[in-house]
Amino acid sequence: MTASDDATPVGPTPDSSSFSEPKTERAPGGQWAVSESAPPAIDVRSLTKRFGENEAVKGVSFQVARGEVFAFLGPNGAGKTTTIRMLCTLSRPTSGSATIDGFDVFRQPTAVRRRIGLVFQEPTLDEQLTAEENLRFHAVLYRVPHHEVEERIDRVLRLVDLQDRRKDLVSTFSGGMARRLEIARGMLHTPAVLFLDEPTIGLDPQTRALMWEDVLRLRSEEGVTIFLTTHYMDEAEYADRIAIIDNGSIVALDSPDELKKMVGSDTVELSTADNKLAGSNLEQAGYKVSVGEESVVAFVKNGEEQVTAIISTAGVPITSVRVHRPNLDDVFLHFTGREIRESHADRSFPMHFRSFRR
Ligand SMILES: Nc1ncnc2c1ncn2[C@@H]1O[C@H](COP(=O)(O)OP(=O)(O)O)[C@@H](O)[C@H]1O
Ligand SMILES: [Mg+2]
Numbered sequence: 001m002t003a004s005d006d007a008t009p010v011g012p013t014p015d016s017s018s019f020s021e022p023k024t025e026r027a028p029g030g031q032w033a034v035s036e037s038a039p040p041a042i043d044v045r046s047l048t049k050r051f052g053e054n055e056a057v058k059g060v061s062f063q064v065a066r067g068e069v070f071a072f073l074g075p076n077g078a079g080k081t082t083t084i085r086m087l088c089t090l091s092r093p094t095s096g097s098a099t100i101d102g103f104d105v106f107r108q109p110t111a112v113r114r115r116i117g118l119v120f121q122e123p124t125l126d127e128q129l130t131a132e133e134n135l136r137f138h139a140v141l142y143r144v145p146h147h148e149v150e151e152r153i154d155r156v157l158r159l160v161d162l163q164d165r166r167k168d169l170v171s172t173f174s175g176g177m178a179r180r181l182e183i184a185r186g187m188l189h190t191p192a193v194l195f196l197d198e199p200t201i202g203l204d205p206q207t208r209a210l211m212w213e214d215v216l217r218l219r220s221e222e223g224v225t226i227f228l229t230t231h232y233m234d235e236a237e238y239a240d241r242i243a244i245i246d247n248g249s250i251v252a253l254d255s256p257d258e259l260k261k262m263v264g265s266d267t268v269e270l271s272t273a274d275n276k277l278a279g280s281n282l283e284q285a286g287y288k289v290s291v292g293e294e295s296v297v298a299f300v301k302n303g304e305e306q307v308t309a310i311i312s313t314a315g316v317p318i319t320s321v322r323v324h325r326p327n328l329d330d331v332f333l334h335f336t337g338r339e340i341r342e343s344h345a346d347r348s349f350p351m352h353f354r355s356f357r358r
Contacts (some may be wrong), residue, residue, distance in 0.1 A: 038066065038102075039099060039101065039102035040063040040064060040065055040066070040099075041064050041065060041066045041067075041068065041100070041101060041192060041193050041225035042062075042063065042064035042070070042087065042098070042099070042100055042193060042225070042227060043063050043064075043098065043099045044060060044061055044062050044063070044083075044087070044096070044097075044098045045061050045096055045097045045098065046059045046060075046061055046095065046096040046097070047059065047060050047061070047083065047086060047093050047095075047096035047097070047098055048060075048093060048094045048095045048096050049079070049082050049083075049086060049091065049093055049094050050094040055094075055248055056079045056082045056248055057079040057082050057083050057086070057093075057248045058079075058247070058248035058249045059095075059096065059249070060079075060083065060096075060243075060245070060248075060249065060250050061096075061250075062243055062250065062253060064193075064225060064227060064241075065225070066192075066223075066225050067219060067223055067224075067225055068225055068226070068240045068241065069215065069216070069219055069225075069226045069228070069238065069239045069240050070225075070226065070227050070228075070239060070240065070241055070242075070243070071227075071228050071229070071230055071236045071238075071239035071241070071242045071243070072084075072227070072228070072229040072230070072242075072243050072245050073229075073230055073231065073233070073236045073242050073243070073244050073245070073328070073332070073340075074229075074231065074244060074245035074246055074340075075231055075246065075340055076231065078245045078246055078247065078248065079245055079247075079248040080197070080198075080229035080245060081121055081197055081198075081229070083245075084118075084195050084197050084227070084229065086098065086105065087100065087105055087116075087195065087227070088112075088113075088116055088118050088195055089105055089106075089109040089112050089113055092106065093106070100112045100115055100116060100192070100193055101115045101192045101193065103115065114142075114189070115191055115192040115193060116191050116192070116193050116194070116195060117185075117186030117187055117188075117189070117191035117193070117194040117195065117224075118186055118194075118195045118197075119179075119182045119183055119185075119186045119194070119195065119196045119197065119199055120197055121197040121198045121201065123178060123179070123182065124182070125170045125178055125181060125182060125185075126170065127169070127170045127171040128169065128170075128171065129169070129170060130166070130167050130168055130169055130170070131157070131162060131165055131166050131167075131168060131170060131173075131181050132153060132166045132167060134170060134181065134185060135153050135156070135157075135181075135184065135185055135188055136149070136153070138185045138188050138189075139152070139153070139188055139189070142188065142189040143189075144188060144189050152188050152189075152190070153166075153188070156184035156185070156187045156188050157184055159184060159187065159214065159217055159218060159221065159222070160180040160181065160183055160184045160214045161180070161214070162177065162180060162181055162184065165177065174207075175202065175203055175207070176203050176204075176207035176210065176211065179199060179200070179203065179207075179211060180210075180211065180214055183196065183199065183211075183214060183215070183218070187218060187222065187224065190222070191224060192224065192225060193224065193225045193226075193227060194218065194224050194225070194226050194227070195227050195228070196215070196226065196227070196228035196229070197228070197229050198228075198229055198230060198231070199211060199215070199228055199230075200212075200230065200232065200235060208232070208235060212235060212238050215228070215238070216238065231340060233327070233328040233329050233332065233340060234328070236256065236328055237256050237328065239256065240255060241253065241254060241255050242254070242255075242256055242259060242328075244259075244331070244332060244335055244336070246335070246336045251335040251336060252331070252335045256328065259328070259331045260325055260326045260327065260328070260330070260331055261301075261326075262331070262334070263326040263330050263331050263334045264326050264330070264334075265299045265300060265301060266299075266300055266301065266302060266303030266304075266323060266324060266325045266326075267297050267298065267299055267300075267303065267323070267324045268297070268298045268300060268303045268306065268307050268310050268321065268322070268323050269295050269296070269297045269298075269321070269322040269323075269324070270295060270296050270297075270298075270310070270311070270314055270318055270320070270321055271294060271295045271318070271319045271320040271321075272295075272296065272314060272316045272317065272318050272319065273316050273317040273318075273319070274316045275291055275292065275293070275294075275295060275296045276291060277315070277316050278291075278296050278314035278315065278316045279291035279296045281313055281314055281315045281316075282296065282298055282310065282313055282314055285313045287299075287300070287310070287313070288300075295320075296314070298310050303323040303324070303325060304323055304325075307321060307323055
């Protein structure tokens with residue numbers, strides 16, 4: 001098959017006329033299920049990329065459901081950008097296969113390009129043009145039908161809250177605004193899947209939080225599936241599922257909550273009038289506890305749900321309560337044996353991004 005038979009999807013037939021309608025359903029327990037009637041938004045099988053001796057991506061496999069926000073979390077050099085480049089038809093894999101919205105990334109690249117939006121790790125806007133001119137240029141490149149261009153420009157600018165800056169030169173934009181405009185541009189041709197490579201790199205925490213509001217709004221209002229990469233633990237939390245990628249391999253893949261549960265139990269720590277008595281009362285009731293001088297700690301599955309029961313079972317006056325759930329830092333350490341900070345140096349910031357106007 002050649003790129004010219006792009007119109008025919010492989011695998012189950014996608015309903016291309018309605019790809020803005022997410023076919024995904026949340027199964028009980030909050031898991032994302034892929035509907036049987038439609039192909040997954042992204043389906044990757046044993047994808048490998050070798051650069052000479054260096055195997056940058058080592059046979060990764062995963063599926064992303066329609067309407068899902070899916071994150072690749074990993075340190076610098078893990079293979080995140082290399083994977084995105086293959087899925088966006090910009091780089092040929094050494095082996096393996098992938099489909100986007102049912103279309104084969106390597107055999108039907110034109111059909112795939114029509115269905116994806118891409119925001120690169122490095123900024124690619126023309127600073128000498130206005131926001132609107134950047135979008136118009138993209139509309140031409142992506143052949144957005146003439147009669148739809150006006151409405152789409154309005155809509156995507158509204159989605160990222162930049163409608164007031166429409167006529168302004170991009171050179172006057174802050175780093176965060178420029179990034180949001182790139183996201184708007186990636187959405188202009190109504191893609192089924194939006195790829196965001198480190199969308200928040202180099203931005204301050206407040207701007208990063210705003211960007212996330214935009215991303216979640218795109219999903220709810222446009223039904224777009226979002227695949228993004230990050231090395232920020234705290235923001236991976238916003239994703240429905242996270243694949244932790246290290247040295248070219250996926251070492252864990254699940255929802256943030258499930259990943260944390262794999263790492264260990266929650267703890268409920270009580271300081272009480274009589275820790276010994278509280279400890280023995282809890283133990284008799286079947287709790288696993290550790291009694292110390294200052295406090296008594298109960299190890300439970302879901303600390304927040306059980307805290308009231310634990311307090312009443314302790315049976316003595318309580319002076320303080322602390323619930324701790326393992327965080328993604330604990331998760332990364334658990335699966336890779338390192339902290340993400342150790343493996344991630346500042347060199348991951350592209351030089352021109354560092355000097356990019358703030
Ligand atoms: N064009 C290339 N030529 C040779 N090696 C590359 C190329 N692109 C990436 N690599 C190597 O592949 C590995 C993964 O890189 P990359 O996908 O950029 O990681 P990440 O995006 O997770 O930081 C690194 O070891 C990097 O040096
Ligand atoms: Mg990268």
